[in-house]
Amino acid sequence: MREYIIQIDFVNCPGLGYEIFRITEKNNIDKIAMEVIPNHGMVIQFQCAAEEQVTCLVAELTALKNITSVAFRTQMPYQEKEIELRTILNSVNEGVLAVNKEGVISHINDVTCNILQCTMEEALGLKVEELVGEAPPILEALRFGHISKLKKWQVTRNEKVLQFLSGSIPIRNDQGEIIGAVATIQDFQQVEKVILHAEKANRFTFDDIVHQSPSMIRLIASARTVARNSSTILLRGESGTGKELFATAIHAAGTRGKNPFIPINCAALTESLLESELFGYEEGAYTGAVKGGRQGLFEQANGGTLFLDEIGDISLRLQVRLLRVLQEGSIRRVGGNKDIRVDVRIIAATHRNLEEMIRSGEFRDDLYYRLNVIPLVILPLRERKEDIPLLAQHLIRKICNKIQKPEVHLTKESVELLVTQKWPGNVRQLENTLERLINLIDTTEIRPEHFWDWTDIIDHTALKSSMINKKQQTLQVNIPLCDEWPHLRDVVANVEKEVITSVLKKYPSSRLAGQVLGVSNTTILNKIREYKI
DSSP states (O other): OEEEEEEEEEOOOTTHHHHHHHHHHHTTOEEEEEEEETTTEEEEEEEESOHHHHHHHHHHHHHSTTEEEEEEOSSOHHHHHHHHHHHHHHHSSSEEEEEETTSBEEEEOHHHHHHHTOOHHHHTTSBHHHHHOSSOHHHHHHHHOOOEEEEEEEEEETTEEEEEEEEEEEEEOTTSOEEEEEEEEEEHHHHHHHHHHHHHHTOOOGGGSOOOSHHHHHHHHHHHHHTTSOOOEEEEOOTTSOHHHHHHHHHHHSTTTTSOEEEEEGGGSOHHHHHHHHHOBOTTSSTTOOTTOBOOHHHHTTTSEEEEETGGGSOHHHHHHHHHHHHHSEEEOBTOOOEEEOOOEEEEEESSOHHHHHHTTSSOHHHHHHHTTEEEEOOOGGGOTTHHHHHHHHHHHHHHHHTTOOOOEEOHHHHHHHHTOOOTTHHHHHHHHHHHHHHHOOSSEEOHHHHHHHSSOOOHHHHHHHHHHHHHHHHHHHSOOSSSOOOHHHHHHHHHHHHHHHHHHHSOSHHHHHHHHTSOHHHHHHHHHHHTO
8 A cells, every 4th residue: 555645726615525536436546634725725644555546636636626636746735844843943052842732742852952962852842741740841931831941950870960941831722822832942051051152242351440649550560460379369458449340351351250159248248148148058958948959159159260259248157157168169059068179269359358357357357468469459539640531431431322412511610620639439339429420511612610519529629728717707707805805615625516517508418518528427416416506
């Protein structure tokens, strides 16, 4: 028995289908499958013993009225669609897996098979749990209609743990009923490589550090030199001076530049969370731990650099664990009993006085000596004022590009005003101040009055001259010319009241007045109450 497939094209008319089936019965045709092509014709798959039967069948069908053609095909239409769908699925870069309403795998592409280390023949027809483990996200989509974004998942196959990212969405018919679900699958290691590649593309280098002051020139020269080896570096400097920028530049310039650079802010996490982030944990280490455990940042940074920002804020217990890593080059996961060797360069940073913390018992001296192998001190902005004009214009360009606004420039007077400021928040404060201003003004140049109107910036030079004159006038007015002199305390109180009153007229807030007079806003508030201003 040989199989044949014919396509019958016709002009639709009543009774034609009956005639076609009558002719197939007459010629003893064993029909296997039939598929209707809407508004066009039908395709019949059949088998018969002799070729003469086929010739006779085609001749009789062609002779029927309203039949326009009879032709042989190599595949049924549904088979061609299946091949077309499989080709499309295999042409995409991510894995695709679909299930029917019973949760049985109906489609799977080659990428998914590679990630899950199975063949298409093995996977098709399986319950999805048998392939990807219990309670996979795709079943949430199938049973409840939930749409889930990519999240990490893992399954053990052939005694090997396979990690991947999966997201899922339900498949609905025209009536809105769920008839299946489809999941996208991405290899976890491949995603990590893509992220790492993107991080490398966006990574800062020493050339990105805007500077012209002699102190920064010397510091960058030193940093370039020490970047070539793997010794531990401790970056010191106030908040906002750019310690992480230096850390990324050091990493990029070193021999580990092609490997991971992983930063973590030690002050941003609780002790237990920081511990699990740094060292990872084993399965069952605590309630809510991910099945199979999790790598810590030390393992993820293996071969590269781990940047420990705000190192002065870690607890004494974690200081002991960190000291062990620096001494022995190995870590132990939370809840684990196995030492894992790691090759990681440590760059630490802090704005705190570690020496004072050692004296008060808040920081271990042995850890300090392990971290302070190569100390680099980044000066605050007020001590490298030569950098402010160049840095300000660079930040303006960056901000204008970010908010898609035409670039503005600083007037000479504005530059001079910026240079006179103390900038306790350093570069971060300068950037925030400029961004606020650029959002509020609608001119092409930034003038001093813009700063006075919209920011906390003060003209110290003009203010100092004004205050000297005011103090002299106040003293001359309030000291009576008589033989009985008032108490000195009363004279001081009168002067304070007059000065504070004058300053508040120009700077109507306790915070600004406190900045002008060099005291806290609490002191100003107390004086306001005391003198009933």
